[in-house]
Amino acid sequence: MTNSNVVLHVADVHKRFGGLHALADIDLQVEEGQTHAIIGPNGAGKSTLLNVIIGKLAPTSGAVVFDGTVLTGKKPYQINQLGIARVFQTPEIFADLSVLQNVMIPALAKRDGAFKLNMLRTLESETEIRAEAEHMLEDVGMISRREMAAGSLSRGDKRRMELAMCLIQRPRLLLLDEPTAGMSRHDTNTTIELLKKIKSRGMTKVIIEHDMHVVFSLADKISVLAQGRIIADGTPDQVRGNPKVQEAYLGG
Numbered sequence: 001m002t003n004s005n006v007v008l009h010v011a012d013v014h015k016r017f018g019g020l021h022a023l024a025d026i027d028l029q030v031e032e033g034q035t036h037a038i039i040g041p042n043g044a045g046k047s048t049l050l051n052v053i054i055g056k057l058a059p060t061s062g063a064v065v066f067d068g069t070v071l072t073g074k075k076p077y078q079i080n081q082l083g084i085a086r087v088f089q090t091p092e093i094f095a096d097l098s099v100l101q102n103v104m105i106p107a108l109a110k111r112d113g114a115f116k117l118n119m120l121r122t123l124e125s126e127t128e129i130r131a132e133a134e135h136m137l138e139d140v141g142m143i144s145r146r147e148m149a150a151g152s153l154s155r156g157d158k159r160r161m162e163l164a165m166c167l168i169q170r171p172r173l174l175l176l177d178e179p180t181a182g183m184s185r186h187d188t189n190t191t192i193e194l195l196k197k198i199k200s201r202g203m204t205k206v207i208i209e210h211d212m213h214v215v216f217s218l219a220d221k222i223s224v225l226a227q228g229r230i231i232a233d234g235t236p237d238q239v240r241g242n243p244k245v246q247e248a249y250l251g252g
């Protein structure tokens, strides 16, 4: 039975790539306002699960339901318009445009229903969206870099900019795929603090993470994926003490 606070329900999802059962029998319920982490060793199926949620991959069977709407069969942009935003594992940005312009674009695309190239010419006159983008950049600690070309940012700063690009869409559900991958320890800690700040605003988040330490201080609930199956779930304390989880990481 589905709890009424559940905003995202992955229901009995299977995904096969030829003979490989990449996702098996996945049932996952994410509650409104919570930070739900999906962890697991490399190759466990985390990115596949995320791609099924955002409509980039169709499940072989099963369904994904968001806020009462079946997402299965919808296109990624339609799912995005329903209020799901994703921070990509590899940032997709306009390298030659400024940081500020990069943050304005998703807000424009949302307002106008789609991204259009001629938007880039009218960016100057969008004072309201500009103000909002500046506000988001303040939030992620990037306001002093707003005129820099996005392509010249450090990896950590690109991540922060990308987070601002998501937040400006005011999503109901934010999906983060390994948000600290490739970051220095310093940038990792800054990102964790930033994600805690967003958490206190009550936005629902799903974080996919390889590094267990990143999620233990952030997550309300953790589901552990290994070889395409959820082998454990619960609070961070419940998951930490679970021998199956230790085994999956050590034996992987």
Ligand code: ADP
Residues within 6 Å of the ligand: 017, 020, 022, 040, 041, 042, 043, 044, 045, 046, 047, 048, 049
């Ligand atoms: P994770 O993100 O947890 O590291 P993935 O979801 O990327 O794992 O991959 C899970 C398994 O599915 C791996 O064995 C991977 O090689 C395989 N896989 C992922 N995407 C594809 C694809 N498009 N075609 C075939 N196999 C894939």
Ligand code: MG
Residues within 6 Å of the ligand: 046, 047, 048
């Ligand atoms: Mg992955």
